[in-house]
Amino acid sequence: MSSRRSRSRQSGSSRITEEQISELVSKLQDLLPEARLQSNARVPSARVLQETCNYIRSLHQEVDDLSVRLSELLETSDMSSAQAAIIRSLLM
Amino acid sequence: MASTSSSTTPAAAEVEERGRKRKRADGAGSTAAGGAEAQPSKWRTRREHEIYSSKLLEAIRLVRAGSSSSSGSGATRGRAVREAADRALAVAARGRTHWSRAILASRRRRFQAVRRARLRAPATPPSRHNAAASAAATGQGSSAPPLAEKARMLGWLVPGCRRLSFPTLLEETTDYIEALQMQVRTMAALAEALSAISANSSSGGAGSSNSSAA
Numbered sequence: 001m002s003s004r005r006s007r008s009r010q011s012g013s014s015r016i017t018e019e020q021i022s023e024l025v026s027k028l029q030d031l032l033p034e035a036r037l038q039s040n041a042r043v044p045s046a047r048v049l050q051e052t053c054n055y056i057r058s059l060h061q062e063v064d065d066l067s068v069r070l071s072e073l074l075e076t077s078d079m080s081s082a083q084a085a086i087i088r089s090l091l092m
Numbered sequence: 093m094a095s096t097s098s099s100t101t102p103a104a105a106e107v108e109e110r111g112r113k114r115k116r117a118d119g120a121g122s123t124a125a126g127g128a129e130a131q132p133s134k135w136r137t138r139r140e141h142e143i144y145s146s147k148l149l150e151a152i153r154l155v156r157a158g159s160s161s162s163s164g165s166g167a168t169r170g171r172a173v174r175e176a177a178d179r180a181l182a183v184a185a186r187g188r189t190h191w192s193r194a195i196l197a198s199r200r201r202r203f204q205a206v207r208r209a210r211l212r213a214p215a216t217p218p219s220r221h222n223a224a225a226s227a228a229a230t231g232q233g234s235s236a237p238p239l240a241e242k243a244r245m246l247g248w249l250v251p252g253c254r255r256l257s258f259p260t261l262l263e264e265t266t267d268y269i270e271a272l273q274m275q276v277r278t279m280a281a282l283a284e285a286l287s288a289i290s291a292n293s294s295s296g297g298a299g300s301s302n303s304s305a306a
Contacts, residue, residue: 002243008239011284012146013209020259021258021259021262022265024259024262024266025108027205027262027266028110028262028265028269031266031270031273033267042159045239046239048243049239049242049243050242050245052246052269053242053246053249054243055269056246056249056268056269056272057249058251058266058274059269059272059273060249060272062276063174063176063177063178063272063275063276064170064171066276066279066280066283067146067170067171067174068170068173069155069175069283070146070170070173070279070282070283070286071152071169071170071173072130072170073283073286073287073290074151074154074173074286075169076290077286077289077290079152081286081289081290082148082151082152082286083148083284084289085145085285085286085288085289086148086282086285087284088285088288088289089144089278089284089285090141090144
């Protein structure tokens, strides 16, 4: 809590309101998966930021894994089946 | 227009639900920052289809480039796919966000470095991994509150957001996370469809026991 107060004191000169920041943080909190963080509860901003960092790292990891998988799949398939796959996944 | 209804991971399913809830909430009229309420639904509807066409082009070009010149192990090619996917994601953002501009800017620089490096030896250090490593190594905090430290870590994770103000950083992070979620959903659906199709074609197609619905 004290960190938030000091932050508003620091940023008072740059006209960033505490309310603005907490609104942005709560918006961020909504994005996080519910398994990691209980939504609808007032969670300290530091915790939200921490969870956000972890979540972004896990998303990066997931994208990496998917990239490897996609590269393998694309290797063994030709263009027509790749295009068919695109259309199919679009329709699903 | 319904976005992809099939989810491969529970996280994606929750994201879908939240996306629908947010669409209703935005329709009810939420007073927030200017163009912000348009952003959440953007990553969940038409944009998803637009980014598909960009990804398709990138992926096809990659396959052609990869097959013509042996780019090495699967990890290298996977990284190439990842970078293409990131670039397509950044293009879909239409340059309105810091992170998308940073991705496109860094890719141009890195592409030229890769070209030169490929002539000598295959070595492509991803800048994202380097930034994360440097973040772990230094861990410095000029201002005392741990909030600033976490914000700094976040600034390192989101590309191009190291020197932004705190509220801007939060906005960028919000958009970046939604974009990443969409990227994961899209790539997962693509991988499922591709594996289903290649499985069907390899087994002969007709009367295959594999379920066609992924």
